[in-house]
Amino acid sequence: APARSARSKYSSWRPRRNPAAKCAARCVLPPEVLEPSGMSWRDDDPIGFAYILCLGVTVGLQLACFAVAAALQFDKITDLAGSLNFVVLAVLTLLLAEDIGARQIVVSCLVAVSRTELAAFLLYRVLQRGKDARFDTVRERPLVFLIFWVWQMLWVFVVSSSVIFINSAGHLASPTLSAADYVGWALFGLGFAVQVVADVQKYLFRADQANRRRVCDRGLWRFSRHPNFCGEVLLWIGVYVAGAPVFRAAPAGWWTVASPLFTLAVLTLFTGIPQAEGQNAVRWYDGGEAQAQYEVYFERTPPLWLLPPQLYRLLPRRAKLLLCCELPLYAYRPSSEPVGGRSASSGLGEPLSAPDTEGTDHS
Structure with a gap:
């Protein structure tokens, strides 16, 4: 008989169940959801089960944190709740995986470590400042405040889609690591390094009061106006690339390209660069030295991707x-x-009267 293709071989393969999966499911789901026959819903459609479970966990976690924040008018947990939600979904879907291999473990650990670092950084920063200035006008208006949390639910769930699929469908792919795995991990590592270094450089620059009216153009900020956004996009591209072996076995996974694309769209069109630049750049236009420095920086530095200023200046407008x-x-x-509004991140310094534009809040 002719040999089966790799895809058909692994598409029909059902390894021994991960013993932690049943226990993990019973910890997060009520008994009536799990069928008496032994979680047949999860057995019949583990991918759909994982997505529905993650959606429920995300909505529940964010609503619980919203209730605390709204009742106490306490905004120190907003970014913490968003970042740690990623960790919860990565770990939960890993524990629920039918079979745990190196691919799922590495991707889940990368996501968990990067989001834990982000949560710690954002918590430290808001504790230093005493409040999150984004919510000054909505903190006492619960329904308006809720919009932020609904947006955060969408952000976490969509951006986590790749890691959810990798963990829930990983048993369908060959357990042998491929070039895509290593390339994806390398992209993630590069993006994470860029993000962390950019955050530290910006924080140290802003800690010096002498730089209050100066554009941050040190280190990575010399090559991008928002290098931490660049790092954020790269790391989610890395997760998607690392999932290619799984997506080949289960083609529906290719649709999780929504994860990096949504990240890119949010940062370039909505809560990222537009709220740090455009008309919010009015704080620099005082007719003095700050304006001159900002205009030079803006013209020579790309908004997202890291490029040498000398090269960026030479590019025609359409290429830019x-x-x-x-x-x-x-x-x-x-x-x-x-x-x-307020930028999730900016190297462009403190505003004069508008909310602050520092940070790495990607929600």
């Missing part, structure tokens, strides 16, 4: 738009009013 995400909405137009 298509290859470097230099969107027209990032430019300041003096005739318009500021749009308000």
Whole structure:
């Protein structure tokens, strides 16, 4: 008989059940959800089960944290809740996996370590500041405040989609590691390193009061106006690439490209760069030295991807738009009013009267 292809071989393979999976499921689900026959719903569709479970956990966790934050008007847990939600989903889906291999373990550990570091950094920063200035106008308006938490649910769930699929469908793929695994891990490591280094460089720069009215153009910030955003996008691209062997065995997984694409869209179109630049750059336009420095920095430095200033200056406008995400909405137009809001991250310093634009909040 002809040999079966690798795909058909592993598509029909059902390894011995991970003994922790049943225990983990019973810890997070009520008994009536688990069928008497031994969790047949999970057995019949482990991928769908994982996504529904993760959605429920995400909604429940974020609503619980919202209730605490709204009742106490306490905003020190907002970013902590978002970052640690990623850890919960990665660990939970790993424990529920039908078979745990190196691929699932490494990806889950990478996500858990990076989000734990982010949670610790954001918690330390908000404790140093005493509050999160983003919520000054909504802290006493629960329904408006809830919008942030709903957005955070969407952010966590969509961006986690790749790691959820890798863990829940990993048993369908060959356990042998491939080049895609190593490339994905390398991209993740690069992105994580860029993000952490950028955060530390920015924090140290801003800690010096002499730099209050200066653009942060040191270290990685010399090559990107938002290098920590660059790192964030790279690490989720890395997770997606590392999942390629699983996606080949279960093609529905290719749709989890929504994870890096959603991250890129959020940071370039919504709560990221637009809320640090565009009309929010009004704080720099005082007609003095700060304005001159900002304008030079803006023209020579790409908004997202790391590029030498000398090279970026030479690129035609269309290349900057298509290859470097230099969107027209990032430019300041003096005739318009500021749009308000706050950047998830910025190397562009402290505003004069608007909410602060530092940080690495990607929600």
